[in-house]
Amino acid sequence: MLLARAEVKKKRWLAAGCDDFHLLGKAIKHYSRCSLITGTVEAGINTATLMLLGGREEEAHERADEIAYHCRKLIMEKDVQKESYLAAVIAEVHMINGRFHHAETWYKTAFEQSSEMPDHVLINMNLLLEHHVPDTATIIRIRKAVGA
Numbered sequence: 001m002l003l004a005r006a007e008v009k010k011k012r013w014l015a016a017g018c019d020d021f022h023l024l025g026k027a028i029k030h031y032s033r034c035s036l037i038t039g040t041v042e043a044g045i046n047t048a049t050l051m052l053l054g055g056r057e058e059e060a061h062e063r064a065d066e067i068a069y070h071c072r073k074l075i076m077e078k079d080v081q082k083e084s085y086l087a088a089v090i091a092e093v094h095m096i097n098g099r100f101h102h103a104e105t106w107y108k109t110a111f112e113q114s115s116e117m118p119d120h121v122l123i124n125m126n127l128l129l130e131h132h133v134p135d136t137a138t139i140i141r142i143r144k145a146v147g148a
Contacts, residue, residue: 002030002033002034002037002038002043003030003031003034003038003040003042003043005030006027006030006031006034006043006046007120009023009026009027009030010027010031010046010050013027014123018053018127018131021054024050024053024054025054027046027050028047028050028051028054028056031043031044031046031047031050032047035047035063039070041067041070041071041074041085041086041089042118042120044063044066044067044070045064045067045089045092045093045124046120046124047063048060048061048063048064048067048092048093048096049092049096049124049127049128051063052064052096052128052132053127053128053131053132060096061096061097064092064093064096064097065093065097067089067093068089068090068093071086071087071089071090071093072090074086075087083113084109084110084111084113084114084117085110085114085117085118085121087106087107087109087110087113088106088107088110088111088117088121088125089121090106091103091104091105091106091107091109091110091125092121092124092125092128094106095125095128095129095132095133095142096128096132098132100133100138100141100142103142104138104141104142104145105145107125107142107145107146108145108146110146111145111146111147115147117146122146125142125146129142129143
């Protein structure tokens, strides 16, 4: 239920052109609560991504690092069905933290394993490419890594 509410707020924020910081704050709040209560990777990475885009860099970096640790733990537990998704989330963590070369490598790994990624992975990737990546060459390399 919290995840669904968070997704609705995020979609409304996107539809408003990413300019409504009140909606952004509500989306962050819902994703953060969902992450804390359920521990889902999806809620955690969305929290970190939206925090970054909302100017809360330090919190975003901390949350992203926590999610990366959680993803690596799941990968080590051999959750093969989710491995490509977890690799894409780790790529997003690297994007949040400004390590674009590492993000490119992890996205490439994720999309080599599975060309079907959840919509929120692609939405967040594009948000970060539009609002966080400083140069066109990096944007092009990351888009190529995912076959776009």
